[in-house]
Amino acid sequence: QSVLTQPPSASGTPGQRVTISCSGSSSNIGSNYVHWYQHLPPGTAPKVLIYRNNQRPSGVPDRFFGSKSGTSASLAISGLRSEDEADYYCAAWDDSLSRVVFGGGTKLTVL
Amino acid sequence: QVQLQESGPGLVKPSETLSLICTVSGGSITSYYWSWIRQPPGKGLEWIGHIYYTGSTHYNPSLKSRVTTSLDTSKNQFSLNLSSVTAADTAVYYCARELTPAGFDSWGQGALVTVSS
Numbered sequence: 608q609s610v611l612t613q614p615p616s617a618s619g620t621p622g623q624r625v626t627i628s629c630s631g632s633s634s635n636i637g638s639n640y641v642h643w644y645q646h647l648p649p650g651t652a653p654k655v656l657i658y659r660n661n662q663r664p665s666g667v668p669d670r671f672f673g674s675k676s677g678t679s680a681s682l683a684i685s686g687l688r689s690e691d692e693a694d695y696y697c698a699a700w701d702d703s704l705s706r707v708v709f710g711g712g713t714k715l716t717v718l
Numbered sequence: 719q720v721q722l723q724e725s726g727p728g729l730v731k732p733s734e735t736l737s738l739i740c741t742v743s744g745g746s747i748t749s750y751y752w753s754w755i756r757q758p759p760g761k762g763l764e765w766i767g768h769i770y771y772t773g774s775t776h777y778n779p780s781l782k783s784r785v786t787t788s789l790d791t792s793k794n795q796f797s798l799n800l801s802s803v804t805a806a807d808t809a810v811y812y813c814a815r816e817l818t819p820a821g822f823d824s825w826g827q828g829a830l831v832t833v834s835s
Contacts, residue, residue: 642821652825700819706778707765707820
């Protein structure tokens with residue numbers, strides 16, 4: 608059981624907007640930055656999509672939007688494209704556990 | 719753009735020590751944190767620990783008794799040793815640069831390590 612809770616799956620059709628949630632607690636999301644990662648099929652390196660709650664690294668399209676409120680965070684993907692089909696993970700530092708914690712991952716399917 | 723590449727044996731026997739090296743190119747390891755993360759088959763990501771460029775370390779409490787990491791600045795590499803492995807340690811192991819806690823901006827492609835006799 609992951610410390611951060613994500614829905615196991617999400618789906619949408621091309622062009623739609625999809626939101627993936629990440630729920631935590633006061634010791635992780637509530638007091639630290641949240642980061643989001645995209646992980647394409649095995650053999651590829653995970654890629655940071657959102658850094659420090661809502662910052663997009665250079666090269667990440669503005670279709671990806673991160674937000675945080677209290678002990679929860681969300682990743683929104685607009686204008687869904689087939690190449691967005693991947694696993695998405697949220698991550699944060701947990702002050703109580705004294706370690707990095709990840710969500711269980713959300714598998715996004717583009718129908 | 720910094721690039722990372724894991725290397726090491728793909729098969730380790732139970733009770734032995736898993737050893738991996740991460741070679742960094744396009745940037746120096748004399749700054750930032752350098753982390754190890756793993757993903758068991760069919761499961762999510764698990765943070766193993768990180769080493770700061772000064773040599774200070776911090777490990778996942780659940781693995782702390784079995785993990786050691788080190789830096790080799792002359793080769794721009796850092797390494798992971800995980801002792802007394804069992805089948806539960808079978809996973810894809812990733813190395814990554816950690817700019818801020820849980821903020822990994824560059825990752826290696828991953829190395830599958832299987833624990834089996």
